[in-house]
Amino acid sequence: MNVLEKFEEDETYQCFLSTDYDAESYANSIIASSAVTQTLQALQVGVEKLNLALEEHVSEHYEDLINQATGMDILEESLVIVKTRIDQLQKSMTTLKKRLVEPYKQMTMRTQQLGRLQKTCDVLRRITRIQYLTKRLRQQLEGGVKEITKTSQTFSELQYLYGDGDLVGIDIIDQDLEWVKKARKDMEIQAEQLLAHGLSSFNQNQTSTALQVFNSVGNLRVVVEKTLEAKCNAVQRDLYSALSENSDNSYNGSAPGGASIGNTAAWRARLWASLDKWSTSITTQYNQIHVLHRTLVRRRDPATQRTLLQECGVTPIQTYVSAVGNALQHELRTVNSSAKQALNLEYPKALRLVLSLWSHFGAKLDVEGLEDVTLPNINIREVLTPFQCTYLARSLNRLLDPVNIAFPGKTVPSTSEMESIVRLMVSELTAARGDNDLKKLSTNNIVKCIRDILNKCEALLHHGSGVSDIAGAPNQYHIKNMQVLNVLCTLHSKLQDVPADLTVGKNEVWNVISENFNTLLNPFRSQIEHILNTIHDMDYTFDKQDIAGCSTYIGLVEEAVTHLTSNYLSHLTNKPALLIKLQEFQKSIVSLYLHHLCVIRPLGEGGKMKIATDIAEMERVLGGLLEDHSVSEPFKLLRAFRAALFLSVEDLITVRNVPRPLLLNHLFARAGEALLSPYKVAGWTPAQYVAWLHSHPDEMLDMVQGTVQWYEDMIRESGATSFDAVYPHIVELLQN
DSSP: OOHHHHHHHOHHHHHHHSTTOOHHHHHHHHHHHTOHHHHHHHHHHHHHHHHHHHHHHHHHTHHHHHHHHHHHHHHHHHHHHHHHHHHHHHHHHHHHHHHHHHHHHHHHHHHHHHHHHHHHHHHHHHHHHHHHHHHHHHHHHHTGGGGHHHHHHHHHHHHHHHTTTTTTTOHHHHHHHHHHHHHHHHHHHHHHHHHHHHHHTTOHHHHHHHHHHHHHHTOHHHHHHHHHHHHHHHHHHHHHHHHOTTSTTSOOSOOGGGOOGGGOHHHHHHHHHHHHHHHHHHHHHHHHHHHHHHHHHHOBOTTTOOBHHHHHTOOHHHHHHHHHHHHHHHHHHSOOHHHHHHHHHTHHHHHHHHHHHHHHHHHTTOSTTOTTOOOOOOOHHHHHHHHHHHHHHHHHHHHHHHHHHHOSSSOOOOHHHHHHHHHHHHHHHHHTTTOHHHHHHHHHHHHHHHHHHHHHHHHHOOOSGGGGOOSSSOOHHHHHHHHHHHHHHHHHHHHTTSSSOOHHHHHHHHHHHHHHHHHHHHHHHHHHHHHHHGGGGSOOOOSSSOOOSOOHHHHHHHHHHHHHHHHTGGGOSOGGGGHHHHHHHHHHHHHHHHHHHHTOOSOOHHHHHHHHHHHHHHHHHHHTTOSOOSOOHHHHHHHHHHHHTTSOHHHHTTOOSSOHHHHHHHHHHHSOTTSOOHHHHHTOOHHHHHHHHHHOGGGHHHHHHHHHHHHHHHHHHHTOSOOOTTHHHHHHHHHO
């Protein structure tokens, strides 16, 4: 262990090895502890130990110390040599500096002289060129508009040569500078006039020349923006003037009797004349903007080969259309009350005016060079919506007012009143022409009007027990119902001529007509059905006897049909409108009649001839329902069945012009007693079976199939060896 390690372990010497040792603090602490003598002795001992340790260390490392002393001498010699060489280097640098500075100064001076010489030459060249261009400019100006393009190019070059004013102060230049400025101003005025004339006359050549002039002198963007600004400002200013009560084209004052100015026809005529004039002005200005835009697209800058539209960075068409849209939005929102009232009254005219403008805007884009141009997305209809709502509300009132007048209470309106209402509908649709959306909305109003008429007609119709009483002449309920039918038929007929899609309204009218005409016909249908039920009370089994004349039921049917046509249908003034319903009635009676005939059993040859005679008479009787006496489809079916009566069983199954259900039922009438008819198997009367057939036509084949199955089971149980001769033909017809 060396001395320092021992000192670290000894509390007396530890403080001397600390890095923050303070002699004054140590002395003060020793004095305060009154141990000065002991401390001095301890320090003396420590010093002796330290000296002894140093001596031992020097003795042990004597040779190393001698070597280090020798190395110090060598280091001193090396430093002397380095210092000498540094002094020599400094002397060399001083000599080199003297050799370089003077040439550098000479070179700098010569460079400045050369720069000044070049600048002087450039100025002289510019002066020479300016003088030449000024002389040429005087000659070009004498050529007027014909030379204006070359003149603008000369001005452009002169502007470049003049630069940023660094030639100011040169007398030879200053002499012509003022004249050049004045000449340029005159040329720009001339170019503006040329541009204005080119746009007003839609002359692309003049417009192109003017734009090239402004592009040459660097004013293209400014001029285009100025032109657009003037036209855009005129849009709103002129629209405000057209809508303003105090404009020159307006009528001041009130109408006689204190009526609102917006209600006077004269003032409205003046207003629409002003708006038409404004619309014409907008169309003309848009055509001018169209020429401007198209010219900017087609012409290019000679230097950059970019289009003039790209050079100026302005889109004239979009800017102008946006201005028109913004003007309409602003002015129509803040329009005065009188003009607003006029626009409400004649909204379709305002809509057509605006839509015609937008249609014109879009149509002009379909030309070469403007394929990529799109109009701004402006919902112009939204601005007109308040006027549209008011107009439609008034339009509905105009439609409903005559309806309310025509239905004063329990009185049925005349057909002339109904025709007048339909004419009003046509008038409303005519006002909405030119716009499908408005036409649809007006059509909705007409449908509402039609429904109001139907509701009022329904209130006039009588559906009580008195309607079913047809024993004598028409009673008051019949007459009133038929009067209402006449009104509805007139409405339905006239609606066919209305130029709109009124399918919904016409269907609703027809449904009411159909329902109430059925109400009129149903008692007669029931009466005829009751008469036809008596067919089965007659004997048709005879083979030969006197068959002169027809059956008694024919006379009864004829009385019913004559009563219907003479006493009831004669009150209907528009039978063509009811033709379909009469045909349906005729067809249903023929169908019912044929169902009765096909189940008559037993049937002899004389009975067949009697039925044939009855069929001919029935055709004559039912033909009286219609004024058209041509052979209809139901009558063709009657004739086909009459012919089938005299065919053999084998030939019957080949008949194609008689429905299969009728043939099947008639085949049962040709069979023997063992093969019962379907109605007998079901335990029904012929009348019940016919009524069921009439109301369940789709289930008839299933019932026949069930009857055949019943017959097969009956034969099998009875042990019979053969079937009825007609049976195979029934089965064959079923399978077909």
